[in-house]
Amino acid sequence: MRVGLVGVGRIGARHAAILAAHPEVSEVLVTDTAPEAAHALADSLGLTFVASSQVLVAERPDALVIASPTPTHAALVRAAITAGIPVFCEKPVAATLEGTIDLARLERETGAFVQVGFQRRFDPGYRRARELVRSGGLGRLHTIRGNTFDPEPPPAAYLRGSGGIFRDCSVHDFDILRFVTGSEAEWVLAAGSAHGDPVFAEVGDVSSATTLVALDVGAVATLSAARHNAAGYDVRMELAGESGTVCVGLDDATPLASAEEGVPWPAEAPHHLFLDRFATAYAAEIAGFIDLASQPGASSPCSLADALAATRLAEAATRSCQEERVVRLEEVPGA
Numbered sequence: 001m002r003v004g005l006v007g008v009g010r011i012g013a014r015h016a017a018i019l020a021a022h023p024e025v026s027e028v029l030v031t032d033t034a035p036e037a038a039h040a041l042a043d044s045l046g047l048t049f050v051a052s053s054q055v056l057v058a059e060r061p062d063a064l065v066i067a068s069p070t071p072t073h074a075a076l077v078r079a080a081i082t083a084g085i086p087v088f089c090e091k092p093v094a095a096t097l098e099g100t101i102d103l104a105r106l107e108r109e110t111g112a113f114v115q116v117g118f119q120r121r122f123d124p125g126y127r128r129a130r131e132l133v134r135s136g137g138l139g140r141l142h143t144i145r146g147n148t149f150d151p152e153p154p155p156a157a158y159l160r161g162s163g164g165i166f167r168d169c170s171v172h173d174f175d176i177l178r179f180v181t182g183s184e185a186e187w188v189l190a191a192g193s194a195h196g197d198p199v200f201a202e203v204g205d206v207s208s209a210t211t212l213v214a215l216d217v218g219a220v221a222t223l224s225a226a227r228h229n230a231a232g233y234d235v236r237m238e239l240a241g242e243s244g245t246v247c248v249g250l251d252d253a254t255p256l257a258s259a260e261e262g263v264p265w266p267a268e269a270p271h272h273l274f275l276d277r278f279a280t281a282y283a284a285e286i287a288g289f290i291d292l293a294s295q296p297g298a299s300s301p302c303s304l305a306d307a308l309a310a311t312r313l314a315e316a317a318t319r320s321c322q323e324e325r326v327v328r329l330e331e332v333p334g335a
């Protein structure tokens with residue numbers, strides 16, 4: 001297969017290495033608006049440099065991976081769908097809710113294969129938790145707790161364009177909540193606070209937040225996000241049911257210490273960034289994409305409809321935090 005890749009920054013460089021090592025991929029064509037970065041990566045991994053994303057789409061690769069900045073995603077996904085090229089796009093697929101709705105409509109109308117980069121769906125721990133929920137191993141779920149804590153905030157320029165903590169960060173927790181529980185949210189209540197860099201308050205964002213999500217199955221989830229967590233990159237999900245409790249992300253590299261005396265856990269250095277915490281998941285999602293992109297009529301493991309559902313939760317949480325009230329999901333446009 002010939003696979004195109006747009007953007008070779010933090011996540012794009014990782015996808016490039018995975019694609020270059022994939023046995024079914026004969027050629028990786030890369031482009032980036034910083035050509036020296038694309039050239040350097042192409043030289044080190046044996047990829048083909050292409051001058052622009054327009055030239056790349058015109059080359060008609062068998063599949064396209066989009067890892068450029070968020071504002072570029074919607075037009076690139078549209079171009080790939082129009083050219084009939086199966087496409088993998090990093091989250092978020094569009095900068096706005098309206099843009100996401102438009103893309104989900106296009107997916108419905110064309111039946112195009114689009115996979116969105118919510119990599120937690122490929123993480124072994126989340127998949128095991130999902131199987132336990134599905135098989136009834138936990139009994140009736142009553143309580144879910146999740147968190148995404150970054151070691152340090154991204155640069156101010158990134159925060160200004162991020163859309164806020166719920167759209168940028170908690171959106172991963174919203175997606176995986178739907179994936180693991182198989183249920184939908186009825187309403188949310190979110191709160192947060194801004195500290196550290198003044199940019200948070202300037203742009204109306206918060207640096208830590210919690211969203212309470214009431215699910216249609218009767219269980220309640222609390223999902224927290226924080227930008228300052230010097231202990232490490234801490235992503236966990238705890239699911240408690242009437243027959244058992246399980247925790248995703250609880251291992252020897254969890255950035256968490258016990259306050260009990262004589263408890264020597266965790267034993268290893270804590271996870272520092274998403275690239276190490278989710279290394280297995282990134283490799284599995286790209287391998288899954290390569291596999292499915294060559295199968296006519298395959299259904300996406302994370303479609304634009306899924307991306308829209310997570311985006312609507314992020315919109316509802318943003319509104320709830322700003323307006324200090326419960327927001328029901330039907331208040332947020334979805335079609």
Ligand SMILES: NC(=O)c1ccc[n+]([C@@H]2O[C@H](COP(=O)([O-])OP(=O)(O)OC[C@H]3O[C@@H](n4cnc5c(N)ncnc54)[C@H](O)[C@@H]3O)[C@@H](O)[C@H]2O)c1
Nearest residue numbers: 007008009010011012032033034067068069070072090091
């Ligand atoms: N799924 C995840 O865990 C995850 C993690 C990180 C980033 N992301 C998403 O991936 C995307 C990229 O994030 P990043 O952190 O790698 O950013 P980055 O800034 O490190 O890299 C972006 C790259 O795209 C290039 N670029 C900019 N405009 C371009 C254009 N018009 N065409 C081609 N290339 C262009 C830049 O030169 C840069 O090399 C964002 O949408 C982000 O939300 C997802």
